[in-house]
Amino acid sequence: MTGILCRGRIPSPTGERRSMNDHEFFELGDLTLQGGATLRGAKLAYKTYGTLNEDRSNAIVYPTWYSGRHWENEWLIGAGMALDPERYFIIVPNMLGNGLSSSPSNTPPPYDRARFPRVTVADNVAVQHRLVTEHFGIERLALVTGWSMGAGQTYQWAMSYPEMVPKIAPFCGSAKTSEHNIVFLEGVKAALTADDAYRGGWYTEQPTKGLRAMARVYAGWGFSQAFYWDRVYRQMGYTSLEDFLVGFWEGFFLDNRDANNLLAMLWTWQNGDISRTPGFEGSYEEALATIEADALVMPAEKDLYFPPEDEAYAVERMANAELRVIPGVWGHFAGGGMNDEDTQFIDAALKELLAR
Template sequence: MFALIFSLCLISTLGFAHVSSEPTHQSYLIGDFQLKGGEFIEEFQISYVTHGTLNQDKSNVILMASSLGGNHHRIDFMIGPGLGLDTDKYFIICTDAIGNGLTTSPSTSEMQHGMNFPAFTIEDMVKSQYLLLEHLGIDHLFAVAGASMGGMQGIQWAVSYPDFVDNIVSLTGSARASAWMWAFLDASNRIIMLDPVWDDGCYIEQPEKGWRLWTDMLLALMAAHPVGINYEYPNGPDGKVFLDWWETVWLSKNFDANDMIYQSNAVKNYNVGYTHDFDGDLKAALESVKARVLFLPATNDLLVPIDQAIEDLNAVKRIKIKPIPGNYGHFLAHPLYDPKAVEFINKKTEEFLKFRYKD
């Protein structure tokens, strides 16, 4: 069982390498990109791939937003013929978020390298996607879909551009970062920063010791759930096998430490109530949403507490909330552990989107 899951994990999480059968990796140079805080990312470019065929009236466009530490492959398990995001029906633009190493990031910027990179927000990620769509001649979206940080971007889309998008599919997202999430992400960042190799962000090699402990804390423990992990690893000493497995998988992705710190900070400070002129009024921001929203939280999510997320999002006028059943926490929105959860997600997404002309 372990060997099978490990193989599946490698296939589904190693998202930076491309093979010939995959869609062409593209990028759009926006130039100097102004952030919400007023600073600019110089020579900014956004990375993306597309699936499916754009119809004549451009009414079948779905934008996919990537997760924390993820890329445009994050919800590949939903994309394809007969899946929730059916490529026989929809034209899907899968974007890479600021700071993931493909779109301009602290690790890739020559002029603002490392910790000289300006702080960015979830709102900035969405703005960069909007500018990409302008470039592509897309003036309306049928839907935005994403998991985790991608699900947050979906909610942000609905608040930032209420007349631009018809439907939101948010997996394990939220309308704001909870105090619990803020604290955990902040502590996880400090784990990386306490590694002497990190050297105030001026490292030559990745701070491996910090990364390993970060992986143990955030991915292995917080994004999973005790019930599911104890089922997969029934013996106490198997906990080491579990941690070693995650460390191997994450380190093989070669994600950059500064990129993670910046992306984590964007998630920590996320709150759609501070969009436009809402001035922190979360309820008013969510009541402004015109899109239909499908919210798929994980039933026992330790990273994104389900009760608070549901309580907040109930302010959205047209929302369907369908908790993903299972015992693997935040990772229920990942093809890693539970095939039944994947089936559930695809089914609920397909059902939600097929009523494109109905409430």
């Protein structure tokens, strides 16, 4: 195993953490969500890379993932890569609930903290569509791509706005959250909320005991059994299993991640399902059949909650889709920019998709 890129967090291309203020805001005004609640004064945080060309034809949307912020997408953006800012205008919108866009942690009463309303994947994509069309005046995208929950948003883009999305490349994610995946997330949620300091979401300080417990649960899912069998964490700079559990996993969830934000995005993840798209609301299979985009779907070989079998099922029911499995032992984090070989695999596939 070669090419380990980072220790302790998903890296930017320079290996440096980006500023929490390194982004812009698109003001959404009064935002009525799919569930019926209205967030007043809502905002979408985003970061762009590159320059929009004259005919506005070189834009790529690359959404964030569960708990991720825009700078944690930057490992897939760079000179000579598929997402090259010299060639494309790359828009990275931050998910609602991630602490930068409207979230439990930054929304004023009455929808603050534990009262933050339920947000769907379709809600996220709807506000991203407004950013792309109203703010940038873009009518057609070159590509939508994303990892994990970003993959779910990628599928949703193709479902909600087929006329705008000729190509998609979801990796290590799905168009519908499986029941097994929901069960995993129930364990994560239970660990976090069991902390007495959580106080039903009305805490005065972060429930760090719960966040650490959540990290321990997550640790058994984010990487594969083979990753632990081979002790790949040692190549990442961790000296023991316990060092990895504390240094990487606990450090990950204690890195300016708010408990209510995590729970809000967890609900979004659990309820991800393109067949619930407003105006459609059919079966999952029927929803998949409506996706016409040229789709390159990349699950990871040993992903424990987005297994290749689930995505093979989806690809078989899509009109113009190819399954390409990311090989190796990294599991879900094959799509996290932490291993050179996986990054090169994803980047090569994106180059091929953009060229065809």
